[in-house]
Amino acid sequence: MNTKKYTMENIKYYPFFGNLANPLKIRIVGMLKEKEMSVLDLAKELKEEQSKISHALKSLKNCAIVQMKQKGKQRIYHLNKETILPMLEILDQHESKYCKKCLAKGIK
Amino acid sequence: MNTKKYTMENIKYYPFFGNLANPLKIRIVGMLKEKEMSVLDLAKELKEEQSKISHALKSLKNCAIVQMKQKGKQRIYHLNKETILPMLEILDQHESKYCKKCLAKGIK
């Protein structure tokens, strides 16, 4: 039916929000709100496999939701608070105002 | 491996961002930034089938990203600008600062 489905203008937000739409990734974001952590730290705290955490961190890093620094053999990840905190703040307000039902039940 | 994977606290953002992570849905949001529109208006402008638009609008409405009012037989949808505009604004800033590459290529 279509020739050109979407313009760059419109799809540009896609990969970014895709990260925040993933339960594991949002849990990682939740952890990193508190303090910066290594991959294994995250794996332990979240009770998930290391490779899974690495995968998640890679895509979070690709969209600059988290950033990384090397420390010996460890790689320490920290949240890009400048962007993410205000964004979650807006959502909290939205949620408390409009969206109790859908958020509680996970309706899409 | 896990018993309890995530708490409510952590997954609550999931359905909301899931909507913004979808190309069609974000295109709808893009259209509704300009003006409110009916389902068929959207279908025509975006060159997509009506049922597809309806499906997308349903999930957007479930998370209060759009709102709807009846007008004769038409249903007019409009954007929840209070939440969405500041959110896109934050992202634009983020993008121009950090994420040119990933956004251009759609890397996740």
Add this chain to the structure above:
DNA sequence: ATTGTATATTTCTTAGTATTCATATGAACT
């Protein structure tokens, strides 16, 4: 150079989501 520790990558499978198509509902008008 070898070992041990930390993280990343690759491939395959599975689960979750979107799309399609057919059909149903609902509202206005005759």
Add this chain to the structure above:
DNA sequence: AGTTCATATGAATACTAAGAAATATACAAT
């Protein structure tokens, strides 16, 4: 009530992204 236009719904299929498991790389210390 029947017709038309506008929208929504449901079920089947097609996609895409996430998860699992095994393996590879990178670094530090000995």
